[in-house]
Amino acid sequence: MSEHRTTLTQYLLDQQQKHGGGKATGDFSGLINAITTAIKVISNQVNKGALIGALGNYGGGGDSVNVQGEVQKKLDVMSNDAIINECQGSGHLAGMASEEMEEIYSIPAGLKRGKYLLVFDPLDGSSNIDVNISVGTIFSVLRAPEGKENPTMEDFLQPGTQQVAAGFAVYGPSTMLVMTTGHGVDGFTLDRDIGAFILTHPKMSIPADTKEFAINASNSRFWEPPVKRYVDECLQGKTGPRGTDFNMRWIASMVAETYRILTRGGVFMYPRDTKDPSKPGRLRLLYEGNPISFIIEQAGGRSITGTQRIMEVEPTGLHQRIAVIFGSKNEVDLIERYHSDHAQGLDREFKSPLFNTRTLFSAE
Ligand code: F6P
Numbered sequence: 001m002s003e004h005r006t007t008l009t010q011y012l013l014d015q016q017q018k019h020g021g022g023k024a025t026g027d028f029s030g031l032i033n034a035i036t037t038a039i040k041v042i043s044n045q046v047n048k049g050a051l052i053g054a055l056g057n058y059g060g061g062g063d064s065v066n067v068q069g070e071v072q073k074k075l076d077v078m079s080n081d082a083i084i085n086e087c088q089g090s091g092h093l094a095g096m097a098s099e100e101m102e103e104i105y106s107i108p109a110g111l112k113r114g115k116y117l118l119v120f121d122p123l124d125g126s127s128n129i130d131v132n133i134s135v136g137t138i139f140s141v142l143r144a145p146e147g148k149e150n151p152t153m154e155d156f157l158q159p160g161t162q163q164v165a166a167g168f169a170v171y172g173p174s175t176m177l178v179m180t181t182g183h184g185v186d187g188f189t190l191d192r193d194i195g196a197f198i199l200t201h202p203k204m205s206i207p208a209d210t211k212e213f214a215i216n217a218s219n220s221r222f223w224e225p226p227v228k229r230y231v232d233e234c235l236q237g238k239t240g241p242r243g244t245d246f247n248m249r250w251i252a253s254m255v256a257e258t259y260r261i262l263t264r265g266g267v268f269m270y271p272r273d274t275k276d277p278s279k280p281g282r283l284r285l286l287y288e289g290n291p292i293s294f295i296i297e298q299a300g301g302r303s304i305t306g307t308q309r310i311m312e313v314e315p316t317g318l319h320q321r322i323a324v325i326f327g328s329k330n331e332v333d334l335i336e337r338y339h340s341d342h343a344q345g346l347d348r349e350f351k352s353p354l355f356n357t358r359t360l361f362s363a364e
Contacts, residue, residue: 008036008177008188008197019183028164028181031092031116031141035167036177036197038086039137042079042123043175043190046135054078055130067102067319068284075129076100079122079137093118094144095151097318099287104153104318113149116164117142117156121287124168125253134172136255140291141165153318160290160311168291170255178204178262180298185262206301207265210328212247214257215269222273226306226338229347254283258292258326262299265328267335271306272323281305281323285315289322302332306339 006014012029045054058064058072066072080100087093088107092114096105099121107113121138128135141164144151167179175190177197187201213234220228237245249266251257257268270282283289293303293310303310303326313322325335341347 006199008199009033011186011188011199015181015183019181027092027114027116028141031087031090031114031118032165032179034087034090034092035083035118035139038083039169039175039177040190040195041082041086042075042137043169043171045075045078045082046123046129046171047175049129049132066100068099072100073123073126073129075135076123076126083118083120083122083137083139087118090114092116094148095156096120097153097156097286098122099284099319102319104151104156106150115144115146117144117151119156119286119291121284124255124288125251128251128253133251134170134253134256136168136170136253138168138255138288138291139166140286140294156286156318157315159314160285160293163290163294163311166291166294168255168258168295170259172256172259176201176259178259178295180295182294182298185295185299187262204262204299206262206296206299206328208300208329210265210267210331211244212249212264212266213269213331214249214251214260214266215271216250216252217248219273219275222275223271224273224306224342225347226335226342227269227271227273229338229342230335254288254292258295261296261301261327267325267327267331269325269335270323271325279321281321283322283324285310285313285320285322286318289313289324292324293326296326300329301327302329302336303327304332304336306335307343 012032016024016029049055054075056074058074058077064072080098089111091112093107093116094113096118119140123135124138125135142158142162143164145155165181170176177188185204186199187204188197189200191198233240233242234246272281289310296303305323306325
């Protein structure tokens with residue numbers, strides 16, 4: 001007799017019974033099944049890597065650049081194709097939008113349409129592929145306007161609070177799937193032998209306190225004063241105002257950092273900075289900010305721009321960028337307070353020895 005394990009399929013049926021109020025049609029479960037089939041295809045491709053010629057940039061000599069102005073990897077394109085191929089025929093979608101495609105993707109004529117919109121980042125952290133570090137897929141499910149067969153771009157511009165579900169996969173030592181439908185966060189491990197996701201991390205929750213932060217410190221000279229203040233105080237450790245030593249991590253793969261924070265707490269920051277004033281942040285609101293914020297909040301954490309809850313930001317563009325600060329609640333509260341102190345002029349203009357010309361985080 002094998003021990004009882006809950007597969008994702010069983011989990012979705014249970015959720016449908018618990019939260020569907022007897023009205024569930026099975027459409028949502030069908031959509032999640034299609035998305036997770038794509039995730040298994042991508043996991044397999046990432047895993048095989050060089051064996052199937054999947055590494056390197058897309059487009060050979062003349063590297064192809066996506067709508068974000070970033071060089072596309074072969075696996076970016078393969079992952080995007082996998083999601084479109086698995087999901088467009090599911091019958092549950094009215095349209096899709098991907099970080100890798102400039103325009104929204106309409107369901108081809110002849111295929112059945114459904115009531116949901118799917119927004120996704122097919123391969124987050126893809127600059128890490130060639131160095132064999134964890135990457136992932138992020139998705140967000142929205143409702144299409146009722147009765148609208150052919151949604152337009154504007155229909156995708158819904159605040160994160162409207163999400164029906166959000167999830168991400170991490171292709172790491174194990175392939176993990178983490179998702180929420182607004183009733184907590186659950187984590188699944190892909191059992192490759194049977195090709196199924198198994199519920200291994202039920203009810204994930206983020207400790208409210210942490211001593212670990214993640215930020216790309218090479219941007220420190222461009223940070224705004226509240227972020228400089230926060231990081232400087234962490235770096236001062238036991239001898240500074242925090243009175244405790246902090247640890248720092250930067251994987252440059254948001255899905256991997258999110259997974260770490262869901263597992264042991266921490267704070268992730270890709271804040272607004274002055275590096276490129278035309279960009280109000282590095283990460284994308286619809287493909288990264290909103291789905292990750294939904295998961296973080298459902299696990300008891302917080303997710304803000306610095307001054308505003310990310311899920312309440314009214315989107316103005318499909319590929320809009322946003323400042324992102326999320327993780328352990330008490331730490332995000334503190335960073336928010338530093339932003340508000342700064343806005344009210346309550347902090348002295350932040351001048352830290354750590355940001356002077358002769359130190360590690362050089363300011364000039
Ligand atoms: O948006 C893609 C992404 O790779 C994130 O996963 C990651 O957190 C960030 O960009 C890394 O940015 P940088 O290369 O500036 O550290």
